[in-house]
Amino acid sequence: MTTAAIVAAGLTKRYGDTVAVDSLDLSIARGEFYGLLGPNGAGKTTAVHMLSTLIRPTSGEASIAGHSVLEAPVRVRGAVGVVFQEPALDMTLSAAENLRFAGLLNDMRAARIRTRTAQLLELFGLAEARDRRAGSLSGGMRRALDIARGLMHEPEVLFLDEPTIGLDVGNRRAIWRHLAALRAQMGITIVLTTHYLEEAESCDRVGFIDHGRLVREGIPARLVAEMGEYVVEIEASQPQLLAQALEARFGGVAIEGNLLTFRLDGDPSRAARLQSEFGAQVRALRWRRPNLNDVFLHVVRGEGVRGERASRNGARNVDEAHA
Amino acid sequence: MTWRPFHAVVEREMLKLARQRGRLVAQMIRPLIWLFVIGGGLGAVMSRQGMANYQAFLVPGVLGMTMLFGAMLGAFSTVYDKESGVMRLLVIAPVPHAWVVAAKIVSATALALVQGLMLLVVLAVLGYVDTHVSFALLAAGMLATSLACAATGMAVATFSGTLENYAVMMNVVIFPLFFISGALYPVEMLPQALAVAALANPLTYGVDIMKHAMLDGRAGTFAGAELGLWRDFAAVAFFTAVAAVIACVRFTRAAACEPLIHPQSRSRPRPA
Numbered sequence: 001m002t003t004a005a006i007v008a009a010g011l012t013k014r015y016g017d018t019v020a021v022d023s024l025d026l027s028i029a030r031g032e033f034y035g036l037l038g039p040n041g042a043g044k045t046t047a048v049h050m051l052s053t054l055i056r057p058t059s060g061e062a063s064i065a066g067h068s069v070l071e072a073p074v075r076v077r078g079a080v081g082v083v084f085q086e087p088a089l090d091m092t093l094s095a096a097e098n099l100r101f102a103g104l105l106n107d108m109r110a111a112r113i114r115t116r117t118a119q120l121l122e123l124f125g126l127a128e129a130r131d132r133r134a135g136s137l138s139g140g141m142r143r144a145l146d147i148a149r150g151l152m153h154e155p156e157v158l159f160l161d162e163p164t165i166g167l168d169v170g171n172r173r174a175i176w177r178h179l180a181a182l183r184a185q186m187g188i189t190i191v192l193t194t195h196y197l198e199e200a201e202s203c204d205r206v207g208f209i210d211h212g213r214l215v216r217e218g219i220p221a222r223l224v225a226e227m228g229e230y231v232v233e234i235e236a237s238q239p240q241l242l243a244q245a246l247e248a249r250f251g252g253v254a255i256e257g258n259l260l261t262f263r264l265d266g267d268p269s270r271a272a273r274l275q276s277e278f279g280a281q282v283r284a285l286r287w288r289r290p291n292l293n294d295v296f297l298h299v300v301r302g303e304g305v306r307g308e309r310a311s312r313n314g315a316r317n318v319d320e321a322h323a
Numbered sequence: 324m325t326w327r328p329f330h331a332v333v334e335r336e337m338l339k340l341a342r343q344r345g346r347l348v349a350q351m352i353r354p355l356i357w358l359f360v361i362g363g364g365l366g367a368v369m370s371r372q373g374m375a376n377y378q379a380f381l382v383p384g385v386l387g388m389t390m391l392f393g394a395m396l397g398a399f400s401t402v403y404d405k406e407s408g409v410m411r412l413l414v415i416a417p418v419p420h421a422w423v424v425a426a427k428i429v430s431a432t433a434l435a436l437v438q439g440l441m442l443l444v445v446l447a448v449l450g451y452v453d454t455h456v457s458f459a460l461l462a463a464g465m466l467a468t469s470l471a472c473a474a475t476g477m478a479v480a481t482f483s484g485t486l487e488n489y490a491v492m493m494n495v496v497i498f499p500l501f502f503i504s505g506a507l508y509p510v511e512m513l514p515q516a517l518a519v520a521a522l523a524n525p526l527t528y529g530v531d532i533m534k535h536a537m538l539d540g541r542a543g544t545f546a547g548a549e550l551g552l553w554r555d556f557a558a559v560a561f562f563t564a565v566a567a568v569i570a571c572v573r574f575t576r577a578a579a580c581e582p583l584i585h586p587q588s589r590s591r592p593r594p595a
Contacts, residue, residue, distance in 0.1 A: 054414060078417035088411035092339060104331030105416035149412070 005030045005157050005189040006051060010060035013046050013212075020046040022212035023060060028191065028205075030156070033183060035200035035220075036193045036207055037296065043212035044193035045085065048159045051191070052082045065156045078106070081150035081158045085165055087142055088149065091135030095126055095145050098134055099152055106153035113152075120148040123185070124178050140171025144178060151182070157189045164196060172199070197292040206292070208299045216299040220292055227290035227298065228263035232271045235284040236260055242281050246274075254297060258283075261297075263290070328418050332426040333433050336397065340434060350392060350438050351445060354385035358451075361507075369545065380545045382451050383464075383533035384506030386439055390469045391526055393438040395497050397431030398476025402483050420575045424477060428567060431473035432466075439465045452537075460552075461536035467559040468529025474566035475500075475525055481573035506530050509546040525562035528555040 006028040013021045021043040028034045036044050049055040051062055053073035061068065067075040082088075089098050096117055103113035121127045124144040129137060134145060143163060150158060163179075164172040176199065182188065192203065200206050200220065207217040216223070232250075235258050236242040243253045243260050254261045264271055264287065271287045340347060358381055366377035404410040413423045443465075446452050479496055501507075503517055504526040510518050521527045532555045534548035541547070 052415065074417050074419055077415055082415050084408075084411050086408055086411070088408050088415065090335065090409050090412075091407060092342065093335065097335075097338065101331050101335055102412060104327045104334070105412065105418070107325050107327045107417070153417075 004028060005032065006034075006062070006064055006191065008047075008051065008060065008062035011047065011050055011057050011062050012059045013043075013050060013055060014058045019212050021050065021057075024209075024212075024214055026062075026207070026214070028189065030189055031187050033190045033202070033204045034192065034207070035203035035205070036191060036209055037195065037197060037200055037292070038193075038209040039195060039300075042209045044209055045161055046212075047209065048082070048161050048191065048193060052080050052159055053077055054082075078153070079156045081153070081155035083147050083150040083158070083160050083163055085162045087134075087146045089134045089142065089146055092133060094131045094133055095121065095137070096130045098145065098149060102149045102152045108153060116152055116154075120151055123181055124148045125174070138171070140167055140174055143167060143171070143175060147175070147178070151186075151188075154186075155188070157191065160190060160192045162194055163192065164194065164199065172196075176202075197296055200292055208296060210300050216295070223295045224290050224292060227294050228265050229289075230264040230268050230271070230287045231290045231294050232262055232264050232268075232274075232285070232287045234260045234274065234282055237281050237283055242278060245278070261294075263294075328416060328422060329426045329429055332413075333430045336400075336430040336434055337437070340437065347438070347441070350389060351442060353392065354389045354442055355445070357388065358382070358385050374545050377545045379451070379541075380534075380538070380547075381507070382446060383530055383537050384504075386442060386446075386465065386533055387468050387504070387506050387526055387530040388501055389442045390435040390439040390465065390529075391472045391501055392497060393435035394431045394469050394472035395476040395479075395500075397434035398427065398473050398480050399483075399492060400431075401427055401477065401480040421571045424481075424567070424571045424574045428470070428473045428477050428570070431476060432469045435469035435472060436465060439469065455537075455541050457536045457539070461533060463556075464529060464532030464536050467532055467556065468526065471525035471529055471559045471563050471566075472500075474563045474570065477570040478566040478573070481570050500524055500526050504530055505534070505549065510549055512546075525559060525566075528558040528562075531555045532559075 004027050006026060008024050008026040011021060011024040011026075012019065024043075024047055036047065038044055046055065050057045051064060051069065053069050053076045057069070061070060063069065064076045065079040067079060069076050090101065093101065099117045099120065100113050103116065108116070117130075118127075121130055124147065126141060126145055126148065129141055129145075134142060137145060147158075147160070147163065150160075160179075164175050167175065179190070180202075183190065192200065194200055201224075203220055205218065206220050206223070208215050234242065234246075237258075239255050239258050239260055243255050246260065246262060247253050250262045250264060252262060268287045271285065275282050275285050358378065362378040362381040362385075366381075369377050401410070404413070413426075414420065416423070443452065443461075476496075479492060483492060503520045504524045505521060506526065510521045510527060513521060528550065531548050531550045532552065535552055535555075538544055538547040
């Protein structure tokens, strides 16, 4: 008996000539909180759909809680809860009716449905909204209800596909509070996909996926630590020129528009001195601790020719992190 | 395997029906308009030609019509489910996907039966249902009609990806099925081509069973049932089975399922 909740070996999905997921290998332990990270279109959603039996892999194999997605899809669907990017709710039914519908579909007894509904509505702050139509709930409440829906049948594994997409900051924080409470109370295995990288820092482990391939995997704090002590960002008037000058002294300098980024170990005041040294060329200068965005940029930039497209996606993530 | 997923789908359909009373009233008014306006008008013309009581002939036909519309609209709600996200809920349920098809057919059948029974009550109050009627056979005929229409509707629904096709289907599927059946006129009076088409229409057989139940042994009606009862039931069973298999095959084929769960193939813009 294995302790792994999710095992995937060579999981691949092709659509014609495009490879959405390219021989993905995963091993996720019971109770682990795993983040699958990457830009839009990287293959995260396709991977989740294959793991939850909604898409048949072109090749490769995966099992959830010991059940093969190819040979026992119905067992797998009983063991997983899936929260899709778009809500799986009937907007004309009330919050409680939606949960009852999901419970019956999962073959739960009426009494169990009642206690579970009360428990989940409480956990997700929806107790007051129990009899309101799902269509009349705010975006954040609707997402919370959708997650509660995915948890009705007490799945061993919960897949959350971009659970905070399209939500404002307040609602995003609320969803994270709910998920933290959920993990504390139920000790469930969670697989999260997101492109808001700062949200993944509370994961036990993260995997970076780009062009369908798992390019890096590890514990967030350790991945971040590998990035060095500081990241320096300089807004330059002539970025190419300044980058050349800095490259010799600090190693790899990344350019995104006017913004130069490089790693720095040791005394950060070495960075401060650049302001006086380069004068007007440096419009703004700051240094900070590295984060998962830097890991992401580093990882996808290491992919050579693909770097350009990936860095554009990365740049947006940086913007969002600062917003 | 268990009945609870069926319970879930049927219960949801009934809840929605109870909340959309307007839809229910509309479904009751349509057959009554046919019965009183078409039935009354044509009946008056025909009685001048010496043909008696066209309205009584039309009663099983409008019952069939109500169940045709109820079952088809119930089955086509699958298309709406795809757009609204309910389909995501159904495909992730731990039952084989063929069961989702079966559950939708059962719920569309139930929907049609409820509407058929309501119309029957209205017709009884108006005096169109008398003691000559064989109620057991009528119940069997209503069930057979609902089931055949629900399965046919479900098979059609699996070929439609979007709601735009919904209105099209209304016109190219439901109305022809109604007009080219024995509901409005006896099949034997139809021109050859139309008669052949009518015999390929499950509604013809369902309505014929109800004609047996309501018109057999009754004097003074314009026309009665035309086909043998066993032939009617066998035809209904055949059409239901074929349509259900087509629906299951279409639905469980990965290619038919993927567009609705795979967001990358959806054209709707998503927030970044």
